[in-house]
Amino acid sequence: MKIGIFGGCNTTRLTPVLEEELKVLASLINTEQxxxxxxxxKKGVMSIVPKYFHERGGRVISINxxxxxxxxDECYGENFLYDTLQERQRRLIxxxxxxxxxxxxxxxxxxxxxxMAMNNNKIRSVKILLYNFExxxxxxxxxxxxxxxxxDEYLIVTNEVxxxxxxxxxxxxxx
Numbered sequence: 001m002k003i004g005i006f007g008g009c010n011t012t013r014l015t016p017v018l019e020e021e022l023k024v025l026a027s028l029i030n031t032e033q034x035x036x037x038x039x040x041x042k043k044g045v046m047s048i049v050p051k052y053f054h055e056r057g058g059r060v061i062s063i064n065x066x067x068x069x070x071x072x073d074e075c076y077g078e079n080f081l082y083d084t085l086q087e088r089q090r091r092l093i094x095x096x097x098x099x100x101x102x103x104x105x106x107x108x109x110x111x112x113x114x115x116m117a118m119n120n121n122k123i124r125s126v127k128i129l130l131y132n133f134e135x136x137x138x139x140x141x142x143x144x145x146x147x148x149x150x151x152d153e154y155l156i157v158t159n160e161v162x163x164x165x166x167x168x169x170x171x172x173x174x175x
Contacts, residue, residue, distance in 0.1 A: 001033070001034045001035075001097050001098055001099070002034070002035055002036075002037050002095055002096055002097045003029060003034055003036050003037065003097070003098050003099075003100060003171055003172070004013055004027060004036075004037045004038070004092060004093070004096025004097075004098065004099040004100070004105065005036060005037070005038040005039075005046055005049050005050060005099075005102065006038075006039070006046065006092075006099060006100070006101045006102065006108050006111045006112060007038075007044065007045035007046035007101070007102030007103060007104045007108055007122030008044045008045045008046060008102070008103055008104030008107075008108055009039065009041050009043050009044035009045075009046055009047070009104075010043065010044060010105070010116065013066050014044055014045050014048070014078075016134055017138075018038055018045065018103075018128070019048055020087075021047065021133075021161040021164075022045070022048035022049050022052070022102070022117045023052050023086065024161070024165070025049060025100075025161070025164065025168065026048070026050075026051075026052035026053045026056070027052065027056070027166060027171065028047045028165060028168060028169065029049075029053055029058065029073055029168075030120075031053065031056050031057050031058035031059070033172075034058070034172060035058065035059040035060065035061060036049060036050050036053045036054075036058060036059075036060045036061070036077075037061045037063065037092060037095045037096050038050045038060070038061075038062060038063070038076075038092075039058075039064060039088070039092055039107070039111075039139075040062040040063060040075045040079065041044070041062075041064070041074075041075060042074050042075065042076070044104075044105060045102045045103055046102065046104065046108075047076070049100070050062070050076045050077065051076055054074075054076040054077055055163065059077060059078075060076045060077025060078070061077055061078050061086055061095060062075035062076060062078065062080065063080050063082070063091050063092045063095065064079065064080070064081055064082070064088060065081065065083070065084065065085055065087075065088045066081045066082065066083060080085050080098075085107075089107075089110065089111055089114060090113065090172070093115055093118070093124075093126075096115075096126060097126065098126065098127050098128075098129070098171055098172065099111075099112075099115055099126055099127070099128045099129065100129045100131065100164075100168070101128055101129065101130045101131065102131050102133070102134050103131070103136040103137070103159075106120070107163065109140070110126065112130070115128060116128070116130075116144075116151065116155065119151075119153075119154045120149050127154050127156065127171055128154055128155050128156065128157065129156050129158060129164060129166050129167055129171070130157045130158065131158055131161075131166060132153060132157055132158065132159045133161075135159075137157075139155055
């Protein structure tokens with residue numbers, strides 16, 4: 001399964017607690033059966049799961065823009081570069097069969113809502129694990145509830161890391 005990681009690269013402060021939780025999360029993903037897809041780079045929340053998954057020998061696909069990469073921003077795994085942010089986001093979403101959404105900025109929110117729109121319009125059927133670390137997404141979750149759509153069919157909100165890990169185990173069939 002292709003597991004997409006959405007999360008902040010510059011705008012989200014990566015705390016030691018969150019980093020440790022994401023290391024453990026990365027250790028749950030079987031390197032032989034799954035691959036991790038993310039938006040590139042070696043900074044911020046979005047880079048932690050790919051980093052530790054890659055260190056264990058897992059296949060990682062980095063999807064970024066040529067401008068953002070500009071030779072300075074390294075990545076984990078295979079690096080695919082696209083001309084525009086829209087193309088990058090489209091490819092990131094197309095290559096994700098399951099999404100883990102972590103705290104992030106505008107780009108993370110854009111990626112999340114694109115997947116939600118595709119699910120609502122029956123274009124794709126992608127489960128989303130939204131990790132509401134320390135209440136980061138509280139206000140957004142309340143807004144989503146007002147939409148009246150059946151988001152609970154695909155959007156799984158977790159507030160604690162143990163719940164996130166249990167839900168991930170269920171979705172990728174870890175025993």
